[in-house]
Amino acid sequence: MKLWQKTYLLSTLLCVLILYGCMFSVTAPAISATVRSATESALREERALAKTLEQTMAQAPEGRQIPVLRTLLDYYAGTGLTFRVTEIDQQIYSTLPCSVEKSPGTMGFLRDRGRLYIFASDRLPSGYDFLYLKDAAATDALLKHQVTAAALTGTAVAILMAAALYVLLYRVNLPVSRLAHEMRTPLTTMKGYAETLRDAKLTEEQRYMAASYIAAETTRLSDVSARLLTLHNAKEEATPxxxxxxxxxxxxxxxxxxxxxxxxxxxxxxxxxxxxxxxxxxxxxxxxxxxxxxxxxxxxxxxxxxxxxxxxxxxxxxxxxxxxxxxxxxxxxxxxxxxxxxxxxxxxxxxxxxxxxxxxxxxxxxxxxxxxxxxx
Amino acid sequence: MAKILIVEDERAINDLLKMNLEMVGHRCVSAFTGRDAIRAAGEQGFDLMLLDVMLPDVEGFAVLEKVRDVPTIFLTARGATTDKVRGFGLGADDYIVKPFEVAELLARVQAVLRRTHRAETEYAIGDLVIRWDAHEVLLCGERIDLTPQEFALLRILIENRNVCLSRQKLLSEAWGIDFLGESRTVDVHIQKLRRKLKLENHIKTIYKNGYRFEE
Missing domain, CATH: 3.30.565.10 (Histidine kinase-like ATPase, C-terminal domain)
Structure with a gap:
């Protein structure tokens, strides 16, 4: 592998690392905001429901608490909410679509059959455990969208950057390799004929031919040098x-x-x-x-x-x-x-x-x- | 001596190779393109081919694939390791890096010719006959005893005839590169060769440079 190709690979690798670092630092706060907003909203709903439950229980006549509670829970169930009420491991009411084993006072995400939920669990002052489960499919889709967009943008920018860098380095290095080729032939020729003149027994005609080749190749070499200088000036736009x-x-x-x-x-x-x-x-x-x-x-x-x-x-x-x-x-x-x-x-x-x-x-x-x- | 096909598109280098190879007694045919080389190799037999990798029409390697039965030394640019690996993979016998030294070129050509049994087996000049394989030297039909060192020195001089070899070069070629002798050793052996084989007129001393075998 040529030196410029090694330089290219190293700088591309470095640029890609920096690029993905930047993408991560831009995307991470957005993802964290989405997660926070979803959990906060679920927690708010859970607190409101738990408060209503507690108040209803407190206002219900003695001995009628469970039937009153059931009436309220029936109403909640009718609105499509998913939750569970238990009393010391005994389930009183549940509309959960799946089985959830979470201790009171916790909250977080869980996934069931590919669907994402947010759960929040609490122990009410009356001694009942209340677990609220909120469907988070919309949040899930949003998160997936954010991650995919970041990854796709990052990859597209990385490919563009790698291509641009390659073209740049290739163009910078091409004239140098051409020049190296251009110089090798006169150098080989001059060295060879000079050694032949020094070491070999030559006829007058051969001696003339060898010297002529050396002279011609010297001209060619000085021409290469002049061209190199002009090429440098043309590239740098050094002259006004x-x-x-x-x-x-x-x-x-x-x-x-x-x-x-x-x-x-x-x-x-x-x-x-x-x-x-x-x-x-x-x-x-x-x-x-x-x-x-x-x-x-x-x-x-x-x-x-x-x-x-x-x-x-x-x-x-x-x-x-x-x-x-x-x-x-x-x-x-x-x-x-x-x-x-x-x-x-x-x-x-x-x-x-x-x-x-x-x-x-x-x-x-x-x-x-x-x-x-x-x-x- | 050997019949060599030179395939090189730069006329100056082609002529340089030809001049030096003909100097030591080989016969050369020049080709400037890959197609010329393939045609020439198809029409006549060669003992060796010197092949430039970068040719204007067909790449040197493609020529090597077409011309399989001729031992080949290819000419390549300095540092082009992949070229060397590819060349050897295709059955090349050796390579020479440009810019090359003429003495090195001749030595490598000779080495390949010897390895592929295409080097000359006998050399004769005047009353002197040398049979290389038998290590036998005859002067006017009479066997002359040479030490192995004298024989090696004679061989190097004749294989590079018409080309001047420095004392250092002769030491490294005839005694081996590890030999820590003085260049005076060469002078002593040259005197012995001249005397034993009556080569006073053929082994010339080149001022400040070394010795040259002239025919």
Whole structure:
């Protein structure tokens, strides 16, 4: 497993723990409030019923207490209340839907055949035990709803966060791994040819070839280093933007690539000159390499659009897919190493988008469209 | 010497491998894509294949699956342990990590060739004939007695012909890495070899570096 993947797993785990901690601290008071309100209401009802019972017993004529009590209890039973009255383990009256064995002076929850009840039990001054049972199915449903909602929200946020973190870390680490690959080849080559020059008995031709490869790879390596620096700047947006003279930019490129011609209908754009120059250099370099020797490469600037057009043999569909979306490809494609992703990065830093299309004559057209540029 | 198929898409590295392997007497065929490699292996026989894992069209491992009867050393990036495990799982004989040392490359190639019995069994130069398996050295048809150490040293020099080997390298290869001898030991043995086998014109001293066997 790569280091960044380990970092990802650890930070995700930590974030999920913190997230569930937060969810718990938010949900727990709500659940406790629901439970408290249900038990308090049951207790109030029990107290009121017990008080009425006690008063009725006190007012009943001597010897008639039990029949009077039964009349009252019949009335309660008729309203759908569930309760039980006992006198020293002898049941006098009960409308309980289930058997309940609770000592007087206790209250709490009990579950019978999947249904939740709240019970409250008391010993009346007259010596009778009164147990009140209240159906708590509504409270049960509410509690279940609260817990499910918390768990679902927590899981959804955790998944979103994990995905966002993965994309972030992947994007940060991808250019570094690409660069490592880009550097390995020149390093292998330079080391190998240097050792061969030192140790082997070479012909003049082989010696020339070895030295040429070392020189070429040194250029490639310094190119990688320059690109890395530009990529860093593009990512950090380290350099402030300013007005860039497009004609001067094109002229500078034409001096490096004599076959380039240009046409400017957009005199000034707002951006970073070094980055834009690096991007155009890359685009023109690829265009020149794709063109037959001496064939012109056109640079065009129209309002909000820069384009590099070549008249070469064009790119295959596969190569075109790669240059348009290099980040979707795991492996560096033949069509370019770090250059194409770099151009996309620079375009993005300028609020622009780079697209490659096939030209009318089969060549390739690279277009940079600026969407929110402060242009003049 | 052996016939080797080099499969590497980077021309610079492909040429580097070819240059060094041909230097020590092997014959090489270069392939730059996986498909080329599979085609080449189907058309002609090879004693060894050097195979890059990252190829533009077909992955190196897929090539290894198609070309089963050729001993293979694959080239991989530093730290890619999963590559190594996968390569060995598919029957590769060894691996070389990029960036590699040329001397190490040659040693590993030689080791695999010897292990798979595809290394040369006899070497001849001028009046000298060496039969490696029999440990026999003949000069003008006459048997010359060499100590095991002299024989090992001669073998390392010839297997790496045209390449300079440092005294340290010769010590570690011919005497074993644990040998605590001085580099002077190498000089003494080289003098003996030159004298016994009349190789004064072939075993060259390379200033500040070591010795090289030249044909």
């Amino acid at each position: 933007f300013g007005p860039v003279d497009v004609e001067e930019l094109f002229e500078h490129i034409r001096q490096t690539y004599p076959t380039a011609t240009y046409e400017v209908n957009w005199p000034t754009l707002f951006g970073d000159r070094a980055m834009l120059s690096s991007m155009l250099n890359n685009l023109v370099d690829n265009a020149v390499k794709a063109s037959p020797a001496g064939s012109p490469v056109e640079l065009r600037a129209a309002p909000n659009v820069l384009a590099v057009i070549d008249h070469g043999s064009g790119l295959s569909d596969q190569a075109l897919a790669y240059v348009n979306h290099p980040s979707r490809f795991k492996k560096l494609h033949d069509a370019g190493g770090l250059g194409v992703p770099l151009c996309h990065q620079i375009a993005k830093a300028h609020g622009a988008r780079l697209t490659y299309t096939r030209g009318a004559d089969g060549g390739t057209v690279a277009t940079v469209t600026f969407y929110n540029s402060l242009t003049s």
